[in-house]
Amino acid sequence: MPLSNYFTFSGGILALCLAGVRVNVHLTTHLITVIQHSTLVDAGVMGSTDNLVLEPAVEVELEAVPNQKATVVVEVVKSNGQIHIYTTHVSKGASLLTALELIRAKNAGFTVVRPGVFGRATRTTSTLKTMVSAEPKRCYSDLSTCSPSPGPDRDGGARVKRVSIEGNIAVGKSTFARLLQSASPDWEVVLEPVSKWQSIEGGGSEQTASNLLHMMYQDPRRWSYTFQTHSCMSRMKTQLQPPPARLLASHGTPVQVYERSVYSDRYIFAKNMFELGCINHTEWAVYQDWHTFLVEQFDHQVALEGIIYLRASPQKCMERVGRRGRAEESGLELDYLEKLHTQHEKWLIEKSTELHFEKLKHIPVLELDASVEFQSDPSVRNEFIAKVKDFFSGL
Numbered sequence: 001m002p003l004s005n006y007f008t009f010s011g012g013i014l015a016l017c018l019a020g021v022r023v024n025v026h027l028t029t030h031l032i033t034v035i036q037h038s039t040l041v042d043a044g045v046m047g048s049t050d051n052l053v054l055e056p057a058v059e060v061e062l063e064a065v066p067n068q069k070a071t072v073v074v075e076v077v078k079s080n081g082q083i084h085i086y087t088t089h090v091s092k093g094a095s096l097l098t099a100l101e102l103i104r105a106k107n108a109g110f111t112v113v114r115p116g117v118f119g120r121a122t123r124t125t126s127t128l129k130t131m132v133s134a135e136p137k138r139c140y141s142d143l144s145t146c147s148p149s150p151g152p153d154r155d156g157g158a159r160v161k162r163v164s165i166e167g168n169i170a171v172g173k174s175t176f177a178r179l180l181q182s183a184s185p186d187w188e189v190v191l192e193p194v195s196k197w198q199s200i201e202g203g204g205s206e207q208t209a210s211n212l213l214h215m216m217y218q219d220p221r222r223w224s225y226t227f228q229t230h231s232c233m234s235r236m237k238t239q240l241q242p243p244p245a246r247l248l249a250s251h252g253t254p255v256q257v258y259e260r261s262v263y264s265d266r267y268i269f270a271k272n273m274f275e276l277g278c279i280n281h282t283e284w285a286v287y288q289d290w291h292t293f294l295v296e297q298f299d300h301q302v303a304l305e306g307i308i309y310l311r312a313s314p315q316k317c318m319e320r321v322g323r324r325g326r327a328e329e330s331g332l333e334l335d336y337l338e339k340l341h342t343q344h345e346k347w348l349i350e351k352s353t354e355l356h357f358e359k360l361k362h363i364p365v366l367e368l369d370a371s372v373e374f375q376s377d378p379s380v381r382n383e384f385i386a387k388v389k390d391f392f393s394g395l
């Protein structure tokens with residue numbers, strides 16, 4: 001039997017199990033597509049190298065696990081036509097792949113082989129998980145490489161907290177992020193991909209790259225909207241990456257730390273560019289429309305549990321811009337840093353920025369005084385790390 005039967009059956013059973021839960025129209029459309037095609041590859045559900053190996057004909061009943069609410073029945077049609085029923089209990093929001101991993105972990109006799117093609121695999125998890133709950137948790141695609149995480153929550157990545165470091169240009173985010181990276185193996189830092197913005201492949205011509213950061217600073221009215229589409233997309237991709245296996249296997253408090261986020265892209269930079277007149281009304285409306293759509297669509301996958309706000313005066317940041325000497329920023333003026341500072345203050349301190357995502361409205365913010373020269377002073381560094389540890393453990 002083609003693999004499509006496996007997914008078609010199990011998907012259908014999942015939906016029936018959870019009758020009454022709103023099923024995303026995207027999912028039903030997708031299932032119909034699967035049914036209409038003879039293979040998963042044709043239906044675009046999995047890459048051609050993905051496969052599911054199913055072996056013995058046994059019925060497996062897995063015991064209920066505390067805090068895990070949904071019962072998932074997976075019906076597997078084997079190549080000889082036999083049907084095998086597997087039952088497991090997973091957290092609300094867990095994906096079908098998570099359920100399969102749980103069953104597989106009980107030595108049910110099949111292997112879920114996932115080569116980890118992120119884009120396509122995510123589509124699988126994100127569509128199917130919609131069936132399990134209207135309030136899904138994060139799910140990750142590369143489950144075959146993940147050790148089961150400790151504790152009752154076995155859908156892996158949901159245990160890993162996600163935090164962004166926010167702050168003005170040159171306030172010291174990257175420096176601070178590197179400090180965090182060296183402070184604990186339970187923390188994984190992802191830096192802002194500035195070098196990618198400085199070198200858009202094929203942007204100059206077919207062979208040469210263009211520097212979008214430079215273009216944006218040289219002609220902000222022409223390039224700000226383009227810049228925001230690119231920066232936001234790169235942040236989105238970053239936030240969608242699954243955490244490394246090291247964090248998934250951690251017995252401590254694993255935290256994925258991002259330098260900036262899809263939220264600062266909108267509520268700091270794009271908003272500021274709009275208010276400066278560098279993004280026009282149409283561009284701002286278009287930006288907000290796709291931003292809301294994407295963030296809602298990937299809701300639980302990009303949502304953060306906390307924000308660290310590195311705060312310093314615009315003058316201090318200006319000094320550090322000079323010290324860093326990034327060529328594209330040579331014409332940067334204090335006034336621009338003051339405007340960005342105000343945007344940060346409105347969003348993270350005064351809370352007067354209009355936000356469009358419920359969880360973001362209530363997100364805990366750790367404010368740190370970044371004007372202190374922590375690099376040369378170990379006691380300041382230790383104090384910062386202690387505050388961050390406390391903050392993370394309270395999330």
Ligand SMILES: Nc1ncnc2c1ncn2[C@@H]1O[C@H](COP(=O)(O)OP(=O)(O)O)[C@@H](O)[C@H]1O
Nearest residue numbers: 169170171172173174175320323324372373374
């Ligand atoms: N706490 C600090 N004390 C002194 N200098 C700092 C501090 N943090 C950063 N710097 C310096 O300021 C410049 C900008 O820092 P960076 O980490 O690149 O900022 P950001 O990532 O926020 O743009 C760098 O030259 C860095 O060495």
Ligand SMILES: Nc1nc2c(ncn2[C@H]2C[C@H](O)[C@@H](COP(=O)(O)O)O2)c(=O)[nH]1
Nearest residue numbers: 168169170192194227231265269270329
């Ligand atoms: N117009 C925008 N500029 C941005 C955005 N994100 C970063 N930047 C600029 C600011 C700096 O010149 C450089 C890197 O930022 P750091 O603060 O890390 O030094 O890129 C954005 O969304 N829009």
